Amino acid sequence: MNTATKSKHIGRNISRIRELRGMKQEALAIAIGISQQSISNIEGSEIVDDEKLQKIAEVLGVSAEAIKNYSDETVLNIINNTFSSHDNSTINAINVQPNFNPLDKVVELYERLVLAEKEKVEYLEKLLKGK
Structure with missing residues (x-):
């Protein structure tokens, strides 16, 4: 029918x-x-x-x-x-695949943290020498 x-x-x-x-x-x-x-x-x-x-x-x-x-x-x-799964909004919502290596990001963040710590140590040494 x-x-x-x-x-x-x-x-x-x-x-x-x-x-x-x-x-x-x-x-x-x-x-x-x-x-x-x-x-x-x-x-x-x-x-x-x-x-x-x-x-x-x-x-x-x-x-x-x-x-x-x-x-x-x-x-x-x-x-x-x-x-349709051909527009970017649906692709991002359904199939999340980063276009970067997460391990590279971790290494990059670690290197930035080490650099910040070195700068902090240098700054503190300058303060101590100034006294």
Whole structure:
């Protein structure tokens, strides 16, 4: 059965969008001034009246039309088409590989520490000779 012949289940769409937003039923209920049980009932309903749908859409940050036309398949297509591992931000986030040898950095820091200590000793010797 393709999506054109399937009837839209508005409650299920609300549930999916709410979950994608990381929102719990209780938070949505508080935001629109009803009980969590009412949200549960709405999400179980195939049809939601326009007034409630509009309030829910505002809280979820989408339009009522977006809720009516929501499709998991569309969301997955958008994610697949917009996510790529070829841009620098995703490469750095997923596959962290330093372009330097960490051991070289340790040696460099050690050499800088030794140099700083030598300079400190020379400075202290000059102070002692000055007295």
